[in-house]
Amino acid sequence: MDAVPAPEVSALVLHGQRSQLVPVTDEHVAELRRIRAAPEVGGTGGTWTPPLAAARRAVGREVRCPRRCEVRGLAQYTEEDDENYRHASIDIFLDPLMQGQGLGRDSVATLARYLVDHRGHHRLVIDPAADNTAAIRCYASVGFRPVGVMRRYERDAHGEGWHDGLLMDLLAKELQRGSTDGPRPGSAALAQPISTDLTGAPSTQNSDTR
Numbered sequence: 001m002d003a004v005p006a007p008e009v010s011a012l013v014l015h016g017q018r019s020q021l022v023p024v025t026d027e028h029v030a031e032l033r034r035i036r037a038a039p040e041v042g043g044t045g046g047t048w049t050p051p052l053a054a055a056r057r058a059v060g061r062e063v064r065c066p067r068r069c070e071v072r073g074l075a076q077y078t079e080e081d082d083e084n085y086r087h088a089s090i091d092i093f094l095d096p097l098m099q100g101q102g103l104g105r106d107s108v109a110t111l112a113r114y115l116v117d118h119r120g121h122h123r124l125v126i127d128p129a130a131d132n133t134a135a136i137r138c139y140a141s142v143g144f145r146p147v148g149v150m151r152r153y154e155r156d157a158h159g160e161g162w163h164d165g166l167l168m169d170l171l172a173k174e175l176q177r178g179s180t181d182g183p184r185p186g187s188a189a190l191a192q193p194i195s196t197d198l199t200g201a202p203s204t205q206n207s208d209t210r
Helices: 026-034 103-117 132-141
Strands: 019-022 058-064 071-082 088-094 125-126 143-153 161-170
Touching: 019 103, 026 071, 026 088, 071 103, 088 103, 103 125, 103 132, 132 161
Parallel strands: 088 125
Antiparallel strands: 019 058, 058 071, 071 088, 125 161, 143 161
């Protein structure tokens, strides 16, 4: 497995192989709300709070394609700073048109490397829906492992009930630093260089890659 360099980190942008993660500003909120409102993502656009208006430690970063720099989703993290329990959690959602193309995995891996290498975290957590096999598979490829099911953990998209979540965690030494992305049938863009436009056909993959 070929080694992947740690992402270049600046005050503005984290660079992955397939994504650029940039700080969220007011001008991005409308497009992020549109993506978040998609049924495949969760359909909560009307109630979703953008990271810039959330708790101070919730840092939102856009998922962007390297060449076109269009907003493709959101990746964010929160940090627990109590020295006895210190860790970070990651959350992500993607435009349904971009799911199944490796962008979710690359964004999670890029943010995970930043949190381990530059924020000094020894442990990260993520919590997809328990029945979201696509997201669970994606996160496992980065190094996250299932810990246990959290019963009735998250409100359903239409607010009529609750569904289970799966707690997954990753220790720093378990972070996969090699690229597992490769060409897949029907996704020719994956065989192209990182700078290639990643617009593609709609995917049936579930929202949590996300």
